[in-house]
Amino acid sequence: MAYYFLIFLPVVEGGYAILSPDYPELTSQADTLEECMTMGADALAIMAEEYAKARRPLPEPSSMAQARTFAVSEIDDSVDLSREPILQLIQAPNVDMTPVKISISLPKSDLEAIDAKARRLGMTRSGLLASAAKVYPGGKGRGASC
Numbered sequence: 001m002a003y004y005f006l007i008f009l010p011v012v013e014g015g016y017a018i019l020s021p022d023y024p025e026l027t028s029q030a031d032t033l034e035e036c037m038t039m040g041a042d043a044l045a046i047m048a049e050e051y052a053k054a055r056r057p058l059p060e061p062s063s064m065a066q067a068r069t070f071a072v073s074e075i076d077d078s079v080d081l082s083r084e085p086i087l088q089l090i091q092a093p094n095v096d097m098t099p100v101k102i103s104i105s106l107p108k109s110d111l112e113a114i115d116a117k118a119r120r121l122g123m124t125r126s127g128l129l130a131s132a133a134k135v136y137p138g139g140k141g142r143g144a145s146c
Helices: 034-054 065-075 107-119 125-135
Strands: 001-010 014-021 027-030 086-091
Touching: 001 034, 014 034, 014 107, 027 034, 034 086, 065 086, 107 125
Parallel strands: none
Antiparallel strands: 001 014, 001 086, 014 027
């Protein structure tokens, strides 16, 4: 599992800008550090999933020294220099898209309901179950939490 640095730069107007040395497309803003963690993790997950869908290799994670250098390079007039930038390691989601055959046991009535729903939606059984796991409460749209 890869871990990537996110940079939380305090901005003059209040709050933080969220940047990544490894994903230049990843930019966001948050009012609090708690929001930075949530929004940063969500943005990183979206970026990793987009790379995987496009079959682009995930970037090599930056070292702390590289992340610090990047943070310094991003300082401009919008950054509140009275507060320190924060470097935070965030775990990237597993985006391995390799299909894996599994065997599960379900009541026959449940399996028939799953198959009927999949047919109505023009999906396969596997596709329906995978999609359902991603939107299951607690899954945050990226897969069910265990």
